[in-house]
Structure formats: C-alpha cells, structure tokens
Amino acid sequence: xxxxxxxxxxxxxxxxxxEESKNRVQAWAADWIRNPQKAYAVMGVFMGGVLLATTLxxxxxxxxxxxxxxxxxxxxxxxxxxxxxAFVDIFQQVPxxxxxxxxxxxxxxxxxxxxxxxxxxxxxxxxxxxxGKLPLLFSLxxxxxxxxxxxxxxxxxxxxxxxxxxxxxxLPAEIYGTPGAxxxxxxxxxMPLAVFILMTFYAQIPDGLEDAARVEGSTRIGALFRVIxxxxxxxxxxxxxxxxxTVYTEFFFSFLMTGDAASEWAPIVNGVLAFQSRYTVRxxxxxxxxxxxxxxxxxxxxxxxxxxxxxxxxxxxxx
Amino acid sequence: xxxxxxxxxxxxxxxxxxxxxxxxxxxxxxxxxLVGPSGCGKxxxxxxxxxxxxxxxxxxxxxxxxxxxxxxxxxxIAMVFQNxxxxxxxxxxxxxxxxxxxRDFPKDEIDERVEEAAEVVELEGMLDRMxxxxxxxxxxxxxxxxxxxxxxxxFLMDEPLANLDAKLRVNMRTExxxxxxxxxxxxxxxxxxxxxxxxxxxxxxxxxxxxxxQIAPPLTCYNKPSNRFxxxxxxxxxxxxxxxxxxxxxxxxxxxxxxxxxxAVEGLASREAVEIGIRPEDIYLVENESEAAxxxxxxxxxxxxxxxxxxxxxxxxxxxxxxxxxxxxSVEEREGLLMSVDPATDITEDQTVEIVFxxxxxxxxxxxxxxxxxxxxxQGAMMDTGPGEDEAQADD
Numbered sequence: 001x002x003x004x005x006x007x008x009x010x011x012x013x014x015x016x017x018x019e020e021s022k023n024r025v026q027a028w029a030a031d032w033i034r035n036p037q038k039a040y041a042v043m044g045v046f047m048g049g050v051l052l053a054t055t056l057x058x059x060x061x062x063x064x065x066x067x068x069x070x071x072x073x074x075x076x077x078x079x080x081x082x083x084x085x086a087f088v089d090i091f092q093q094v095p096x097x098x099x100x101x102x103x104x105x106x107x108x109x110x111x112x113x114x115x116x117x118x119x120x121x122x123x124x125x126x127x128x129x130x131x132g133k134l135p136l137l138f139s140l141x142x143x144x145x146x147x148x149x150x151x152x153x154x155x156x157x158x159x160x161x162x163x164x165x166x167x168x169x170x171l172p173a174e175i176y177g178t179p180g181a182x183x184x185x186x187x188x189x190x191m192p193l194a195v196f197i198l199m200t201f202y203a204q205i206p207d208g209l210e211d212a213a214r215v216e217g218s219t220r221i222g223a224l225f226r227v228i229x230x231x232x233x234x235x236x237x238x239x240x241x242x243x244x245x246t247v248y249t250e251f252f253f254s255f256l257m258t259g260d261a262a263s264e265w266a267p268i269v270n271g272v273l274a275f276q277s278r279y280t281v282r283x284x285x286x287x288x289x290x291x292x293x294x295x296x297x298x299x300x301x302x303x304x305x306x307x308x309x310x311x312x313x314x315x316x317x318x319x
Numbered sequence: 320x321x322x323x324x325x326x327x328x329x330x331x332x333x334x335x336x337x338x339x340x341x342x343x344x345x346x347x348x349x350x351x352x353l354v355g356p357s358g359c360g361k362x363x364x365x366x367x368x369x370x371x372x373x374x375x376x377x378x379x380x381x382x383x384x385x386x387x388x389x390x391x392x393x394x395x396i397a398m399v400f401q402n403x404x405x406x407x408x409x410x411x412x413x414x415x416x417x418x419x420x421x422r423d424f425p426k427d428e429i430d431e432r433v434e435e436a437a438e439v440v441e442l443e444g445m446l447d448r449m450x451x452x453x454x455x456x457x458x459x460x461x462x463x464x465x466x467x468x469x470x471x472x473x474f475l476m477d478e479p480l481a482n483l484d485a486k487l488r489v490n491m492r493t494e495x496x497x498x499x500x501x502x503x504x505x506x507x508x509x510x511x512x513x514x515x516x517x518x519x520x521x522x523x524x525x526x527x528x529x530x531x532x533q534i535a536p537p538l539t540c541y542n543k544p545s546n547r548f549x550x551x552x553x554x555x556x557x558x559x560x561x562x563x564x565x566x567x568x569x570x571x572x573x574x575x576x577x578x579x580x581x582x583a584v585e586g587l588a589s590r591e592a593v594e595i596g597i598r599p600e601d602i603y604l605v606e607n608e609s610e611a612a613x614x615x616x617x618x619x620x621x622x623x624x625x626x627x628x629x630x631x632x633x634x635x636x637x638x639x640x641x642x643x644x645x646x647x648x649s650v651e652e653r654e655g656l657l658m659s660v661d662p663a664t665d666i667t668e669d670q671t672v673e674i675v676f677x678x679x680x681x682x683x684x685x686x687x688x689x690x691x692x693x694x695x696x697x698q699g700a701m702m703d704t705g706p707g708e709d710e711a712q713a714d715d
Contacts, residue, residue, distance in 0.1 A: 208404035215475075216418035216465070217392040230408050277480050 059294075065287035071280075087287035090275070093282075096289055098262035099271025104296060106182050106267065108247040112241045113187045114194045121191075122198030123224050127210070137199075144192035147254060148185070155185055159257065179265050181257040186247050194239040201235030202228055237304050245297055268293050282302060321382035321395065321472035321505060322347045323368060328377030330529075337363040339529040341377070345681065346509065350499050351534075352508045354516040355526035355552070361509045362477055363525070365419045368507060369407050370473050381473055393419075394473075397466035401478040403458050404620050411437075411461050412446040418469045436468040439498065455622065463495075467502065474506040480515065492519060513553055517541070525549045547689035550596050550682055556633060558596045559656050565590050570683075573638065575618040577676060584693045585673040585682070593692060598684035602658040603675050604666075611677035613695075622657060622670045631659045634666060636674070 031040045048185060066086045067079035125137055159176040159247070159302045175181045195305045213223035229236055247254075254267035262271065272289045275282040323345040323642035327649075330338040338360040345351050346652060353361040366372035368379060370391035378387045386394045397418075405414050413420075415436055419429045437443050440460040450458055459479060465476060480488045496519055499506055510516055516523050517537045524534040525548070533545040537553075550558045563572040570577045572595055579589045601611070608614045619639050626633040637655040658674060660666065683692040 039691055049342070057631040206404070208400045208402045209406060211369075211391075212398070212400060212404040212406070212465075213417070214371065214391045215396060216469075217421040219390065219392065227406055227408075231406075315452065 030205065041318075059291070062287045062291050066284050066291060068284055070282055070284055072284075086284050087292065090285050090289045090292065093285065094271060094274040095129075095262040096271045096274075096292070099266060099268050099274075100181075100293065101295070102258075102262065102265050103248055103254070103268040105179065106186065106250075106254060107244045109179070109183050110187045110190060110247045111244045114190050115198075115240055117187070118191055118194035118198050118239065119224060119229060119236075120175075120221075121195045122202045123228065125195065126201075126203035127205075127207075127228075140195060144189075148189050150253070151185070152256065156256070175259060177259055177264055179245040182254045182265070182267075185253050185257075186250060190243045190246050194243055194277045195244050197235055197239040197242075198232070201232035205231050241300065241304050244300060248297060322380075323351075323473055323505060325364070325368070326378045326380075328364070328367055328374045328379060329602055330360075330367060330372060330374050337531050338367070338374070339477045341526075341529075341531055342679065343524060343531070346391040347506055348505055348507065350506045350519060350521045351524060352510060352516040352520035352522075353524045354510055354513055355532075357511055359526045360529035361511075361526045363529075365475050365507060365509050367479055368473070369396055369398050377397070383713055395471055397469055397471035397472045398475040398477065399459075399462050399466050399479040399582055401481050403479075403482065405458055405460045405465075407450050407459055409450075410446065411417075411442065411448050411450070414450065414461055415446075415465045415468050417465065430530040432468050433464075439467060439501070440464045440494075446610075455483050456491065459483060459491060460494075463498070467498070472505065474504055474653070476506065476508045476509050478596060480510075481510070481512075488515075488715075495519065501711065513555065523553070525552060527552070543691070543694045544596075544682065544684065545691055546685040547594060547596065547691075550691070552686070554598060556599055556657055556659075558598050558682070559602075560684075561595045561597075562592060562654075563595050564592050570595060575616070577615045577678060577681070579678065579681070584683070587692060590686075590692075592686050593688055594684040594689070596684060597676055598680065599657045599659040601677040601680035602656065603677065604658075604660060605673040607661075607674060608675050611675055612679035613677060615676040615678050617673045617675055618657065619673050622666060622672060625666065625668055627662065630662060632662055632664060632666065634658045634660055640669065 061075075061124075064075055064077065064079050067082060067084075068075050081082055123141075125133065156176070158165070158171065159181045160174060162170050162174070164170055175184075202224075209227055209231070210220075213227045214220065218226055251269050252268075255269055258265045258267065258270075259299045260270050260274075272286050272293070275285040275289065323343070325343040328341040329336065341360075341364055343351075343364075353364055362468060363372060367374045368381075370386065370393075374387065378385055380386065381394055381396070391398075400473060406417065409417070412433060415431050415433045419432060421606060424432075426711075430610070433446065434443075440463050442457065442460055442464060445453070445457065450461070453461065458696050462479070476495075480491050483491060492515060495508075499519075508515075508519065520537060522534055523537050523540050525532040525540060525646075527548050528671040533540055533549045540549055540553045544553060547560065551560070561572045563577070565571075565581055565583060566576075567588070569580060570579045570581070570593065577595070588595070603611050603614070604619055620636040621639055623635040623637045625635075636658055658675075663671050666672070677695075679695040682694050684690065685692060
C-alpha cells in the first residue's frame with residue numbers, strides 16, 4: 001500500500017479491489033496448477049457442451065421447424081406454440097408408416113444376411129488355415145474400397161433386363177423394384193467390414209471351447225452359433241449396428257432401385273420427399289417425418305449399447 | 320464301454336511329423352496314459368482319437384466301428400481339456416447338459432442325469448453358478464461332470480490336472496481313479512507328468528518324437544524299460560547313464576569296472592561298448608552293501624551336492640580327482656552320478672565315500688540306437704518276462 005494514497009478513500013478501495021481480484025485469479029491459477037485434474041474437468045465439461053450443442057441443435061431445429069405452421073419460413077428459436085399435430089399428420093397425408101417399414105425391412109434383412117454370412121466368413125478367416133487365405137482377405141478389403149456408385153449402372157442393367165451373367169446364367173426374374181434389388185447390393189457392400197470385425201472377434205475365442213463344443217456333440221457350424229457367436233456378442237452387436245444404420249440411412253441404391261410409391265418398396269427418403277409437391281413444400285411435415293425416422297435407430301443404439309456393455313463386462317473370455 | 324484301436328496312425332503337418340505309425344490297442348475299461356515330453360505327439364494322438372484332428376494315414380476303431388473319418392460328435396467319446404474349456408456364458412447346469420440338449424434328450428432325463436453327474440463329482444447345489452464364480456478345482460469337476468453325463472464309451476483326458484495347484488492335483492488324481500473304478504469306462508489320459516502316469520494307469524504308453532517307445536504296465540516301464548529314452552523318462556530323479564566298454568567278464572566304465580557275465584547276454588560279448596543305466600536307489604554306500612541283491616565291486620567317489628528331500632537324500636557324486644590316469648578322459652568330461660540314501664545316513668558334502676552298484680538292477684543299452692540289451696540279467700530268474708511287454712519296442 002502506497003504512502004500517498006494513505007488518506008485517499010477512493011484510491012485505497014480501488015487498490016484493494018485490484019489486489020483482491022488479482023489474488024483470486026492467481027489463487028485460481030495456482031489451484032489449477034496444483035490440481036490439473038480440475039482444469040481437465042472444466043475443459044471436459046466445455047468440450048462436452050460444445051459437442052452436445054452441435055449434435056443436438058440440428059435435432060432441436062428440426063423440432064422447431066415441425067412446430068411452425070405450414071408455409072411459415074421465419075422459424076423462431078423458441079416455437080410460439082407446441083402443436084404436435086404434424087407428427088400425426090405425416091401418417092395421414094402419406095403412408096409414412098409403410099415407407100418406414102420398407103426401410104426397416106431393408107435394414108433388418110440385410111443385417112441378418114450379413115451377420116450370418118459374415119459369421120461363416122469370419123469363422124473361416126479367423127479360425128481356419130487354408131491356402132489362399134491372405135489373397136482372399138485382401139481382395140475383400142479391396143472390394144470394400146470400391147465406390148458403390150460405380151457398380152450402379154451394371155447392377156441396374158442386370159436387375160432390369162434379362163442379362164446373361166458371365167454368359168452363364170440369367171436371373172430368374174426382373175428384380176428391379178423388388179426388395180431384392182436393394183438387399184442384394186447393400187448386403188454385398190456392407191459385408192467386408194462385418195467380415196473383418198467378426199473375424200477379429202472370432203479369432204480370439206480359445207480353440208479349446210470350440211473343441212469342447214464339437215466333442216460334446218455339435219458340428220463346427222453348431223459350435224460357431226452356440227459358443228463362438230454368443231461369446232463374441234460385442235463384436236456381433238457392433239457389426240450388426242453398423243450394418244443396420246448404414247442400410248437404414250442408405251439413399252443411393254434404395255432410392256434408385258425402387259419406385260417412388262410406398263407400395264413399390266420405396267425407402268424412407270421417398271416418404272420424406274412425398275411432402276413436396278410441384279407447388280408446395282411442407283417443411284413442417286418433412287421435419288416431423290425426419291424426426292420420426294430417427295426413432296428406430298435411436299432405440300436400437302440405446303438397446304445395443306446395453307448389450308455391448310454387458311458383453312464386455314461378462315469378462316469370462318479369459319482362460 | 321469299448322476298446323480302442325489305432326492302426327499305423329500318422330499325422331504330419333507339412334514337413335513335420337507329429338505322430339509316426341502309432342499302434343495302440345486298448346482293452347475295454349482300460350486306463351491308459353500317454354506320456355512323453357512336450358511336443359512328442361501325445362496330444363495329437365489323443366486328438367486323432369477325438370476326431371479333432373484327422374490322421375494323415377492309418378485307421379482308428381472305437382468298439383467295432385471305424386471312426387477315422389467321423390466327426391467328434393459321432394464317436395461316442397467325451398473329453399476333458401487341459402484348459403478346462405467350460406462355456407463361460409452358460410451356468411454349471413447348462414454346461415453339463417450341453418451335449419444332452421444337443422441330442423434332444425427329454426427334459427426330465429436331462430435333469431436326472433445332470434443331478435446324478437453333479438453328485439458323482441460332488442457339485443450338488445452349484446448348478447446355477449457361472450464358471451467364473453467357481454474355483455479351479457470346481458471348474459475341473461464341472462468339466463468332468465460334463466464328460467460323464469453322456470455315458471461315453473471312451474474318456475479322453477488331455478492333461479486335465481496341469482492347470483491345478485499341486486495339492487489339488489493330488490486330490491483330483493485320486494478322484495479320477497475313484498471315478499474310473501466306479502464307471503469302468505476306457506480312459507485315455509495324456510500327461511507329461513510321469514508321477515500321474517505311474518500312479519493312475521493300467522498301462523503307460525511312452526511316446527517320444529511322435530513314436531511309441533513302449534507300452535506296458537507302469538512297473539514294467541520302470542523295471543524293464545525298452546530303451547534308453549523310457550529308462551530316462553520314467554522315474555524321478557532320472558536314471559544314471561554311463562558309457563562302458565565291454566570286456567570279457569566285466570564292463571569297464573569311467574574309472575571303475577563292474578564284473579558282469581558278458582557271455583550270459585546274447586550278443587553282448589561281441590559288442591565293443593554299451594551304455595550302463597542304473598537308478599539312484601540302486602546305488603548303495605559300502606556300509607549298506609548287504610541291501611543290494613548283487614553288489615558290485617567298490618568304487619571310490621567324492622560327494623558333491625546333497626539334496627535332502629525328507630524321506631531320502633539325493634547325493635550327487637563325482638569321481639575322485641585322480642581319475643585321469645585311467646585314460647578315459649579328464650574329470651570334467653565325466654557325468655556325475657546321482658545316488659539316493661536314507662535320510663538318517665551320516666554324509667556330508669566333499670566327502671570321499673565308497674559305493675557299490677546293485678548289478679541285479681543294472682540296465683544295458685545299445686550305444687547307437689538306445690535299445691535295451693538286458694535288465695539285471697544276473698538275477699535272471701526273478702525278472703520273468705511277461706507276455707506282450709516287449710511288443711512295442713521302438714524300431715531302429
């Protein structure tokens with residue numbers, strides 16, 4: 001404290017305040033230096049906040065759009081009224097449930113096909129030794145690098161016309177516009193990743209367990225589905241979810257290989273676009289439909305997350 | 320209930336021969352142990368019987384049926400694994416009943432059989448536990464229950480006790496013997512532990528380098544090993560081996576000679592050298608000379624290291640320093656001898672003692688191929704040659 005400021009009231013208070021705030025900042029800094037985890041905690045909360053805001057805000061914005069009356073282009077940050085009728089309306093104006101069913105059907109079927117076929121492949125690659133294993137695995141990897149779009153034209157032609165495949169056989173019927181035209185290519189595109197994931201997990205199951213299952217009376221395939229797969233639950237769940245979400249959100253093939261109407265096996269994207277006519281666009285209904293479309297995936301992730309955690313905590317894989 | 324027969328079974332992986340022309344013939348209800356060092360092919364042999372590995376050549380019969388190309392599930396076998404291999408995602412009940420459920424047994428019968436099996440291995444009241452809640456011994460008992468519940472014709476056990484601690488291992492050993500008596504099922508048991516092999520089995524099959532060395536009752540393997548490998552492998556501590564030159568009327572070993580009626584053994588006199596084998600308990604201190612059936616001449620040696628075991632003392636012996644003069648090489652080149660003596664014996668390290676060998680327990684082996692030439696031939700009459708004991712001597 002300076003001598004000339006001794007009798008000066010204001011000066012003294014200012015000086016005091018300054019000192020105090022400086023001390024507080026210093027103390028704060030010193031505290032953080034001593035306990036770095038406090039700094040990390042603050043940073044963690046901050047980063048988490050940013051992440052949540054950036055991921056959740058678009059969803060909130062969709063909700064705000066869905067609440068706005070039809071035709072309104074100026075969307076307030078906070079909806080003026082909460083009117084959930086848009087969520088009912090979407091099912092009345094178009095067969096939105098059917099569109100959803102179509103997409104869910106594609107996703108479920110492809111997931112089942114991929115898990116079964118990729119399990120067999122993952123078993124072979126992960127647990128057996130055979131000639132040509134590496135080249136085969138590598139070609140699978142290369143295949144997964146192909147942009148699916150490049151395969152669209154040949155597939156489109158093959159599905160639309162009776163083409164002689166490799167000059168050997170013809171597809172029994174035109175499959176364009178049927179679920180097969182979506183399920184077949186998408187199963188192929190999602191297969192390599194699933195094979196790699198399952199291969200890694202299946203390779204880690206001790207041989208003894210498979211031998212035990214075989215001696216006890218199951219076949220190799222029986223052992224795969226009864227012992228190896230249940231013990232690889234986290235891997236199966238991961239591969240399954242990735243496949244499901246990829247197919248459910250897939251646009252290109254499911255849009256182009258089917259008609260526009262729900263009854264023609266059109267996917268959910270067609271359902272959202274159906275609220276758009278030549279002269280009007282019902283943004284509120286499109287937003288509501290988009291939100292509803294998210295629900296199945298959200299439920300699945302929450303459920304499967306539980307599965308993954310339980311699979312990991314089982315911890316009985318060690319031998 | 321079945322006999323098991325292996326005819327010329329071979330298994331090779333690319334250029335490695337794991338099992339070479341294995342011939343085994345097991346009687347119904349027999350407890351047979353395959354024993355040998357790690358990597359000798361004993362587990363591979365078991366796997367070919369189980370059907371987990373297909374033999375490259377040869378045939379396998381279980382009962383009257385040829386099973387060489389049948390999958391494991393159709394062979395009427397049960398197996399207990401070294402790593403126990405319980406299914407970690409199933410409780411004890413589901414583990415034991417796995418095979419029955421696969422075969423669509425009615426629920427009542429499954430319950431009944433599981434209960435019965437659990438009783439045999441003393442696991443009552445634990446059927447709803449998960450494997451990771453059990454101790455090592457309990458897990459092993461679950462594995463055994465899982466194998467007996469199906470009433471298999473043959474039990475295969477691949478080092479089932481190897482992962483247990485020493486005390487539990489001895490307990491389980493007696494439990495397995497009790498079980499065998501109770502079930503009277505053919506058991507093929509694989510181990511590298513020769514104590515397990517000696518105590519449990521009706522017959523031991525000693526395997527080395529993928530080849531059967533000898534198959535005989537435990538004591539025959541011990542007393543009349545078919546070759547040097549069996550002699551060294553069976554018995555702990557292992558047999559002493561010393562090369563010796565054959566002279567008329569005696570064997571000249573390293574620094575000492577043993578009087579031996581070389582003419583009594585066919586073909587011995589025509590050999591130049593043989594390998595002498597003598598077990599540690601067949602070497603005596605001079606003061607206990609009377610315990611030996613056919614004491615040899617005395618040999619002077621120096622004690623080296625003592626290993627008191629409680630019930631006996633193992634004494635490592637080295638030749639006396641002045642040994643070089645016999646022209647058999649320097650002291651360092653000679654292998655020491657191991658002798659076991661009574662724990663009450665007054666003996667210290669670096670003490671010069673006189674020992675005798677029991678010539679009645681002397682084994683002679685061929686220098687080249689290690690095949691046995693004779694076992695304590697002087698005693699002759701006491702070592703009767705039982706039928707079939709030498710049936711499986713290794714080929715040269």
